[in-house]
Amino acid sequence: MDIIDSEKCFSRDITPYTLIEGEFDVCEPYFRPKKESTEPPKKRKKTVPKAPSVADVETQKRHEEIRPNLVSCLEQIESIWPESWKKIKTPRAINEVKAETIDFPSIQAMVEMARAAAVTTDLDMFSIFNLICINTENTLKLLQITPACQYIIPPESSFLMGSIANSLSQLGNYVNRKGGADLIVMDPPWPNKSVSRSSHYETQDIYDLYSIPISQMMASKDCVVAIWVTNKPKFRNFILNKLFPAWGLVCVGEWAWLKVTTQAECIFPLDSMHKKPYEQLILGKPKDIAQLGTVPMHNTIVSIPSIRHSRKPPLEDVLKPYLNNSSDPIQVELFARCLTPRWISWGNECLRFQHLNYFDKKTE
Numbered sequence: 117m118d119i120i121d122s123e124k125c126f127s128r129d130i131t132p133y134t135l136i137e138g139e140f141d142v143c144e145p146y147f148r149p150k151k152e153s154t155e156p157p158k159k160r161k162k163t164v165p166k167a168p169s170v171a172d173v174e175t176q177k178r179h180e181e182i183r184p185n186l187v188s189c190l191e192q193i194e195s196i197w198p199e200s201w202k203k204i205k206t207p208r209a210i211n212e213v214k215a216e217t218i219d220f221p222s223i224q225a226m227v228e229m230a231r232a233a234a235v236t237t238d239l240d241m242f243s244i245f246n247l248i249c250i251n252t253e254n255t256l257k258l259l260q261i262t263p264a265c266q267y268i269i270p271p272e273s274s275f276l277m278g279s280i281a282n283s284l285s286q287l288g289n290y291v292n293r294k295g296g297a298d299l300i301v302m303d304p305p306w307p308n309k310s311v312s313r314s315s316h317y318e319t320q321d322i323y324d325l326y327s328i329p330i331s332q333m334m335a336s337k338d339c340v341v342a343i344w345v346t347n348k349p350k351f352r353n354f355i356l357n358k359l360f361p362a363w364g365l366v367c368v369g370e371w372a373w374l375k376v377t378t379q380a381e382c383i384f385p386l387d388s389m390h391k392k393p394y395e396q397l398i399l400g401k402p403k404d405i406a407q408l409g410t411v412p413m414h415n416t417i418v419s420i421p422s423i424r425h426s427r428k429p430p431l432e433d434v435l436k437p438y439l440n441n442s443s444d445p446i447q448v449e450l451f452a453r454c455l456t457p458r459w460i461s462w463g464n465e466c467l468r469f470q471h472l473n474y475f476d477k478k479t480e
Contacts, residue, residue, distance in 0.1 A: 117189045118434040119196070120419040125430040129457040130256050130270055133475040138209025140420045142375075146383045147391065174349035179392065182372050186386060186394065189374055189416045197380040201420070204378040246283050248290055250274040258472070267470040270457040275466040280324050287462050288329030291448055294460070296335025298445035299435055302328075303344040303428055305451060306351050322354055330363045333448060338407055338440050341365055341400045344373075344428055347392050360400050368411045369399035373429065375421045383421065397431075411438045427469065430456065 127134040168176075244261065249269070251257050257269040269275075276287050291297050304325060330341065341363070345351050356367055372394045375383045382393035399411055419429040432447065439445050452461035454469035 117192065117416050117418060119193075119198075120417060120429040120434065121198075122419055122422065122429045125433065126454070130268060130475070132478040133256070133268060134478065136209060136474055136476050138207050139424065139474070140422055141204055141207040141209065141378065142383060142420050142423065143205055143207060143378050145377060145381050145385075147385070147388070149385050171349055175347060178347070178349060178352070179387075182394070182396075183386070185414055185416050186372060186374055189418060190380075190382070190386070193376070193380050193418060201378045202380070207423075244277055246276070246278040246286065248274060248276050248286065259467075266472040267467045268455075268472060268475060269470070270455050272458045273455045273461065274459075275452070275455055275461040277464060277466045278462070279464055280327060283462070284327060284329055287460075288332035291333040291446065291460060292335050294446050296337040296446060297333045297339050297448045297460075298337060298439045298441045299340050299342070299432075299447045300330070300333060300450065301342045301344075301431055301435075301448070302450035303426070303452075305426075306346050306348070308346070322351065325359055326362055328450065330365075334402060336402075336405070338401060338405050340368075340411065340435060340439060342431060342435060343398050343400075345396050345398055347394075347396065352396065352398065355398050363400070364402055364404065365400035366403035367398060368401050369397075369413050369415065371397040371399065371415045371417060373397060373417045373419070376418060378420055395428075407440070424469065427453065432456065432459075 123135055123137075123140045126139075249259075251269045251271060251273050254271045256271055259267045259269050261267065274290075276283055276290070278284075278286070304322070307322065333339075334341075343355055343359075345355060360367060373396070374394045376393070377383060384391040384393040386393060397417070401407075401411070415434075417429065417431075417434060421427075421429075436442050436445065446460070447456075447458065448460045448462070449456065450462050452463045453465045455461050455466060
């Protein structure tokens with residue numbers, strides 16, 4: 117079991133700034149099971165129960181496989197849970213950050229249309245797309261795109277903001293020139309009806325993932341590839357049976373991320389049939405050169421989830437010990453929504469959570 121302090125990790129090496137308080141203040145479960153009522157139940161019209169679908173059966177089967185490790189973690193967690201987190205019983209900050217954010221995906225799409233039509237523009241905002249931006253200094257830089265939009269660029273970080281159709285070859289060439297990746301982490305926006313309706317972010321056609329130049333980025337290194345995946349069985353099956361073989365990878369680990377509150381309670385009931393309090397992380401390595409056995413097949417990551425939609429805990433601390441080059445690794449994040457010191461980030465929203473208003477500046 118690994119406990120991740122996401123707030124601390126996202127504040128690392130960006131002096132004099134730190135992440136604002138409250139970004140990980142989930143103090144109560146999102147849902148609690150209803151207490152049994154002492155009143156007689158109301159008469160309801162009888163309905164014929166639906167037979168479970170194949171997906172339901174597979175989901176429950178997978179849950180039963182993961183459940184023992186999760187139960188074991190919950191039994192241990194009370195004794196090792198940080199006291200400082202237990203003291204946070206109410207959120208320390210308002211959920212809404214007042215920031216004039218930029219809709220990067222929409223602008224990026226507009227830029228690509230304009231370039232395809234040979235239209236030129238002098239707007240500085242447009243020049244940030246399909247361009248590898250590098251901070252070579254060991255101190256952070258501030259990038260001002262509009263008068264109201266400043267973004268923190270961490271030390272020795274680089275990013276490429278673009279679409280899956282027009283920037284991946286550029287990314288592959290850049291990572292390859294750097295010597296190849298030791299770690300690649302990705303959080304694809306898996307198709308989801310509720311997410312599509314909520315418009316939190318655009319989802320991705322799963323078959324577009326084949327176009328990611330994994331082999332070029334790995335450059336024949338014993339690289340660890342980590343993919344976040346929802347609990348829908350078809351996506352896990354797609355990774356294990358189609359994507360990994362196409363990329364020449366073999367599965368070396370299937371981990372779970374258990375989401376808990378500041379009080380170490382699951383955000384949903386563990387055995388809920390509707391929402392699970394965990395997500396899965398599938399780890400792969402090149403099948404021809406992989407040093408098998410170095411990565412544990414099963415592990416549980418425990419952390420408090422962000423109040424921001426779909427923001428995953430940073431994985432550097434838990435995965436770095438399993439890299440062949442753990443002293444100075446080349447680390448890449450795909451579909452990134454923030455930047456990390458000394459990482460290469462790619463996606464159409466790389467700067468989303470780098471807005472200056474998500475950070476506090478330390479005063480002397």
